[in-house]
Amino acid sequence: MNAGALANTRLADFARVSTASVDDAAEAIGRIFCPHELKPIGHSEQDFSAQHNCAAFDGFSVNYVAYGGSVSIDPGCLDRFFLLQIPLHGCAEIRTAAREVTTAPGAAASLLSPTMPTRMTWRQDCAQIILLLDRKLVEHRAAALAGASARAVEFDPSVDLTTPSGHALRAGIGDLVERAESLGPAKRLSPLAAADWRERLLSALLNGQHHSSSRAIAVFEGHAETQPATLKRARAWLEAQADEPLDLMQLAEAAGVGIRALQLGFRRHFGTTISAMLQDIRLARLNARLKAARPDERVVDIAFDLGFTHLSRMASAYREKFGESPSATLRRLS
Numbered sequence: 001m002n003a004g005a006l007a008n009t010r011l012a013d014f015a016r017v018s019t020a021s022v023d024d025a026a027e028a029i030g031r032i033f034c035p036h037e038l039k040p041i042g043h044s045e046q047d048f049s050a051q052h053n054c055a056a057f058d059g060f061s062v063n064y065v066a067y068g069g070s071v072s073i074d075p076g077c078l079d080r081f082f083l084l085q086i087p088l089h090g091c092a093e094i095r096t097a098a099r100e101v102t103t104a105p106g107a108a109a110s111l112l113s114p115t116m117p118t119r120m121t122w123r124q125d126c127a128q129i130i131l132l133l134d135r136k137l138v139e140h141r142a143a144a145l146a147g148a149s150a151r152a153v154e155f156d157p158s159v160d161l162t163t164p165s166g167h168a169l170r171a172g173i174g175d176l177v178e179r180a181e182s183l184g185p186a187k188r189l190s191p192l193a194a195a196d197w198r199e200r201l202l203s204a205l206l207n208g209q210h211h212s213s214s215r216a217i218a219v220f221e222g223h224a225e226t227q228p229a230t231l232k233r234a235r236a237w238l239e240a241q242a243d244e245p246l247d248l249m250q251l252a253e254a255a256g257v258g259i260r261a262l263q264l265g266f267r268r269h270f271g272t273t274i275s276a277m278l279q280d281i282r283l284a285r286l287n288a289r290l291k292a293a294r295p296d297e298r299v300v301d302i303a304f305d306l307g308f309t310h311l312s313r314m315a316s317a318y319r320e321k322f323g324e325s326p327s328a329t330l331r332r333l334s
Contacts, residue, residue: 008088008127010064010177011053013184018051020068025050029065033083033132036075041121044069051127055180058194059134060201062176066127073120082133083112084159084205086170090126094157095119101158109159109170111209115152131173133201140323141202144287146216147272147280150320155211165208172204195291220270220277230257231265235277242281243307248274282306283321286314290329299326 017028022045026038029052040048049068054061066089085092086109094101094110096118103110112118114135122128136150143150160166176197183189189197206217234255241250251274252259266274289302300311303326308314318326 009051009053009066010088010129011055011062011181013181014053014055014064016052016054018049020049022048022050025052025067028052032063034075034078034080036073039072041070041072044071047125055177055185057189057197058191059137059198061132062173062180063130063132064127064177065130066125067122068125070121070123070126073122075118075120077117078112078114079135081114081135082138082155082205083110084131084133084169084173085110085112086129086131086161086173088127088129090122090124092123092126092128093121096157099157107161109161109166110157111155111159111205112157113152113154113211116154116157118157129173129177131176131201133205136323137198137202138205140321142206142211142213142217144280144284144321145206145220146213147220147270147277148213148216150323151213153211153213155205155209159209165204169204169208172200176201216271220272220280228265228269230255230262231269234262234266234274238274238278238281242278242285243305245307246275246278279317280321282308283314283318286318286326287322287329290326293330297330299330 016032017025019025019028022038022040025048026036029038029050030036032052032054047069048071049066051064051066053064055063085094085103087103087105089105092103092110094103094112096112096116101110102108139150139153142153159169161170179189188194205211206213234251234257237251237254248259248262252262255262257265263274266272266277270277272280285306286303286308289306290299293302303311303314315325322329
């Protein structure tokens with residue numbers, strides 16, 4: 001590996017793999033990420049080397065991966081996680097079912113989705129900072145934002161690093177790398193700090209990068225241009241009255257339309273019922289309240305404050321949206 005790539009080495013104290021053997025690299029890095037086919041291309045066999053440094057946290061990890069020479073990598077479907085790959089040196093060509101992407105330092109990164117088959121070529125001693133995010137974290141958060149059940153999320157694999165969102169994403173990952181390096185492998189992020197980083201990363205990806213649930217999130221949050229004014233008024237009323245029992249007549253009056261028309265409008269434009277949307281609003285508030293709860297606060301008290309009357313149903317719906325029970329959220333962040 002040349003001096004340019006070595007000069008950019010990050011997370012050096014978190015070394016997991018350092019080898020000049022192709023087979024050893026494929027096996028060792030495959031255990032950390034997923035099994036994959038790894039081959040030097042061109043005349044790269046004699047120049048081959050592999051370095052993988054990994055700082056792992058709760059639900060995500062940040063990695064430095066570098067290959068000497070040029071290599072082809074075929075992981076197929078990642079299955080369990082999303083990978084954001086930000087090049088530091090060299091370039092990479094990414095081929096997915098959706099499109100082909102070429103990445104380069106400061107210009108373009110790649111974002112791999114677990115359900116999309118992927119093949120890659122890393123060239124010119126390519127080195128990348130790679131963010132791994134647990135699949136369930138992303139899918140449950142997208143579902144919560146869209147007011148829908150959890151489902152597969154597929155991102156546009158191209159990330160433009162020159163846009164404001166791309167620049168912010170790159171800067172955020174840089175901050176995470178520096179934080180990991182400052183802590184070192186002997187220390188870990190506190191549960192609260194890890195939760196803050198998860199929120200920051202999920203928000204940056206789901207709000208800043210286009211994906212298969214982008215439209216549903218825009219509609220549910222009231223940002224879609226095609227959403228009628230009556231439904232915007234209805235959603236605003238639900239937000240304002242979320243902790244009160246649902247009164248369809250008052251809701252219809254606030255929206256300026258009949259109850260039946262309102263119900264049909266919710267189905268058509270939001271893809272959900274009025275009561276289901278109200279539940280999603282309450283669940284989002286419950287999640288926020290639990291993350292900010294004092295040590296002496298209880299789930300049951302917070303839930304009743306937010307209008308939940310059936311605690312078992314609430315707990316089941318919360319788990320479906322956020323991938324854990326309300327009490328687990330409270331314990332993890334307390």
